[in-house]
Amino acid sequence: MNQFADIILPLAVSQPYTYRLPQELAGRVVVGSRVVVPLGRRKYYTGIVCRLHATLPATVDASALKDVAELVDEQPLLLPAQLQFWEWMAQYYMCTLGEVMKAALPSGLKLESESAVRKNPDFSDFDVLTERESRVLDALSAEKGESLASLQRELNIDNILPLVRRLLERDAVVMEEKMTRQYRPKTEKHVRLAADFQDENRLNEVFENLKRTPKQSELLLKYLELSKASTAFALSNMGLLEEVARRDLLRLPGASEFALSALVGKGVLEVYDYEVGRLKTQKALPELLTKELNPAQQQAYEEITQSASTPVLLQGVTSSGKTEIYIRLIEDALRRGEQVLYLLPEIALTTQIMTRLSRVFGDKLGVYHSKFPDAERVELWQRQLSERPFPLILGVRSSLFLPFRNLGLIIVDEEHETSYKQQDPAPRYNARDAALVLARSTGARVLLGTATPAVETYHNALSGKYRLVELTTRYGDRQLPEIVVEDVKELRRKKLMKSPFSPRLTEEIREALAHHEQVILFQNRRGYSPVLECHTCGWTPHCEHCDVPLTYHQQQGRLVCHYCGTPYPLPQQCPNCGSTELRDLGYGTEKIEAAVRAFFPEARTARMDLDTTRSRSSYERILEAFGRGETDILIGTQMVTKGLDFERVHVVGILNADQSLNVPDFRAFERSFQMLSQVAGRAGRKGRRGLVVFQTRQPQLPVVQQIVTNDYRAMYASQLVERREFLYPPFCRIINIFVRHRDERICEDAAQKFAQSIRPYFQSDLLGPDRPAVARIQALYIRKMMLKVRPTFSAASIRRTLLSARDVLLSRPELKGVQLYFDVDPL
Structure with a gap:
């Protein structure tokens, strides 16, 4: 009987493709397996099996189907809960399963015929290659990569992916760095006792023969000591021999490369490649596990544990000790044998929290984010599918896609952060919202933590959809920082402000430096000007x-x-x-840094923005130096606003608050409150009360006074009145519709036609099309529509209407090349 497989390919196609399973793969392929399949005449892709079946719809011609070319994994790479999560994400965010697959899987788990390879110049073991593998290798250059599609055409080989995969495994070829890279396990040279000599009598004979070569005899003794051979022989169990790295053996006194080579030549020892992990772990420090919660933390902890399956919003002022509560909840989950996912919005935050959690949980902690090399992310993915997965994962939004077999708790720290929302490419998902869906499908509990909740989240908490738990005081009863508002407009009118720093800020920075305290200056724009x-x-x-x-x-x-x-x-x-x-x-962070050096030449400065933090190590280097007190003044963009915890920071300067206050967006005041309150919260976390100097041209705005008094409820109440009146979230959902094309006339025409086709369904709830503030990006003109979706509307019918209208529009020949996509719940 024929068997067929529906396969997700990493392409923006509306449905999975169906392939026939050849007889030799029947029974071996399971849902979630990776397979290599042909597409078109000469392209091959790695895909994921999402369904197996024995019957085809009557409209499908079985004879026209292509066969699956290769099975990559005997065990599924994707768990059933993950596949269900992918399907929800594709449906809710109005994208394809292939786009979800591209976002979810590390590049090393995907190989396409567009990938490029080149010959590894260090490869020399040509005897192990088959004739076909040698043909492929001979056709490659060591200097310039060649795509697999062109190589396949050149050699006239139907499916070249399996051959290239085997060459990659043998290290005969390498993937081009700029292309998709195939994962290869990291190995190092190890030494072991040959099977013929894993017998005490044979080994005694060897030592008898080595009497004339004392260096070889000594090296063999050192190997037996390192490998704990005495225990293995005593228990007659050679499986107890421990791994011995070649470099460790040769580092011992008296050991030599010559003696090792001689023992290998005699067949006594063997040198082989041993797979080692790239994932770094630390040992826990048990004394940190016994830190007691204060009464306010203890009460919050008890309220959270009593919430059962209801999501919890933990609203705690900055430095109230939310992380200690997270740690206690993680301990509880791990004791129950559950897995925990701890989500953070930014990689910069991951660096500091990682150090803190690793000291508590040691090798139970795995870290996953995009700044890690792809091979490390592949290895962590495979570790989570093994029998010994990390019970605790710390990561940014992409870690939602990792395989979890027993997920019990998801913590979304700084839940209000816009970094949880992916803007481009699809899926344009919000990790906070997706975490709630993932938790519902897996039975996990969700904790949302922040000092400044998103208006929609706080509304859900007050309406009973979530449980609200509050921490209203800082840990140790420390005071919140004093916030001083400086009217920049008035200071400039009086000619009192001749630099980016007001006189008060200049004075406070000098005083902090004199007391050997630290300063953070926030300017949310990088570059010089x-x-x-x-x-x-x-x-x-x-x-x-x-x-x-x-x-x-x-x-x-x-x-x-x-x-x-x-x-x-x-x-x-x-x-x-x-x-x-x-x-x-105007001022960017570069110009602010130059001004700091001119005004405070004695201060040690550092800058933290996208230009200075392009690698994982750069984040760590800047933050570690600041944490050790080697930097006096840290200048940064919004990276410095997110949950960083430094003891010696006394002064925080917000240099241009108007930049966020004047954004033409209904969330402008909410965002300003969140961002500026968060950066203010970096001051005075320990020691004397901190000071924040808030520079603005609009001190009369209500939101400015709300920030000064840390009155979140007043901000929330005023925003809720406006949003109810003008129909914005949380009283509706929003779907932004974007049209893009290289020709402005075609872009405008397509946008108008799409709006005309759907306006009868939505009437005045459809706004636009309009030119956005930035109406051309990367040579593509843009038009935007906003659709307000009332709670009474059916989400499924809206999706059908929009997708159907898009398909009809894009089928028109005169609109060829038009891109139309949806951004659901934009931020």
Whole structure:
């Protein structure tokens, strides 16, 4: 009987493809397995089996189906709960299963015919290769990579992926770094006793023969000692021989490469490749497990544990000790044999929390985020499928996709953070919301923690959908920082502010430095200056591909587009009028750093933004130096606002609060309250009361006073009135609809036609199409529509209406090349 498999491919196609299982794979392929399948004439992809069946719909011609080319995994790579989660995500966020697959799997678990390979110049073991493998290797260059598709055409081989996979395993070829990389286990050379000599009598004979070669005899004795051979022989169980690394053996006094080579040549010892893990773990420090909760923490902990399956919002002011409660809840879950997922919004936060958790939980902790090398992420994925998975995972939003066999608790720290939302590419999911769905399907409990909840989350808590638990005081009864508002507009009018720092901020920084305290300066814009302008005619350089001015980066000596990343040389004169008087306007973190060094030359400074933290080690290096007190002033973007905990920070300067207050978005005041309250919370966490200097041109705004008094409820109440009146979340859901094309006329036409086709269904709840604030990115023109979805609407019918209208629109020949996508619950 024929058997068929529906397979998810990492492509934006509406449905999985169906393939026939050849006889030799029948019974071996299971749902969740990886397989290699052909697509089109010469392309091959790694896909995931999502369904097995023996019958086809009457409309499908079985003779036209292609066969699965190769089974990659005998055991499933994807668990049933994961597949169910993928299906929900594709449905809710209106994307395809293939797009979810691309986001979920590390690159090392995917291999496509577009991937490029080149010959490994260090490979020399040609005798182990088959004739077909040798043909592939001979066709490759060591200098330049070649795509598998072109290699397949050149050699006229139907399916080249299995051959390349075996060459990768033998280290004969390497993947191009810029392309998808195939995972290979990390190995090191180990030494073992040959099977023929795992007998005491034979071994005694060897020592008798080695009397004339004392160095070999000594090395063999050292090996037997390291491998605990005496125990293995005493119990007649050679499986007890411990692994011995070649380098460890040769480091011992008297050991030599020559003696080892001689013993290997005599067949007594063998040198072989041993797979070692890339995942780093630490030992726990048991004394940290006994830290007592204070009465307020204990009460919050008890309220959380009594909540059963209801999600809990833990609203605790900054430095109230939320992390200690998390640790206690994690301990409880691990004692019950459950797994825990601890989500954080930013990699910068992961670095500091990782150190704290690893001291408590040691080798029970696994860390997963995109700054780790792909091979490490593959290894952690496979570890979670093994018999000894990490019981505790700390990660950013992508860690939601990891396989969990017994997930019992999900902690979403700083739940209000916009970093939990993926913007591009699809799936455009919010990890906080997705975590709630994952928990519901797995029976896990969810804890959302923050000092400044999202308005929608707080509304759910007050309406009884979540349980609200509050911590209203800082740990140790420390005071919240004093917040001083400086009216920048008035100071400039009086000519009292001739730098980015108000007189009060300058004075407070000097005093903090004199007391050997630390300072954080927050400026949410990187680069040196956001605008370069001709002083004569007002010309400003713009990106050729995006509708945005270029940002001046002084250290790079060039202009950069912050939307597409394109660099431009610094102009020497204005191309419009020829003037050489070009001035930089505004402040970025680079310019603030230069000002700090000019005004406070004695201070040791560091900058933390995207330009200085492009690698995992750079995050750690900056934060560790600041934590050790080697940096006096830390200048940063919003990276410095998120939950960082440093004892010596006394002063926080918010240099330009208006940047977030003036954003044309219904969430502008909410976001400003959250971001500015969070950065203010970095001050005075230990020691004397902290001070925050809040520089703004709009001190009269109600939200400014709400931040000063830390009155979240007042902010929430005012925002709720506005949102109810104008129909915004939490009183509706929003779906943004984007249309993109290289031709502005076609983009506008497509957007208008789509709006006309769906407006009869939604009437005034459909806004637009309009030009967004940035109407062209990467040479693509953009039009935007906003759909407000009332609670009475059926989510399923809305999805059907929108997807059907999109399919009809994109089928029109004159609109070829138009991109139309949906952003559900945008932030």
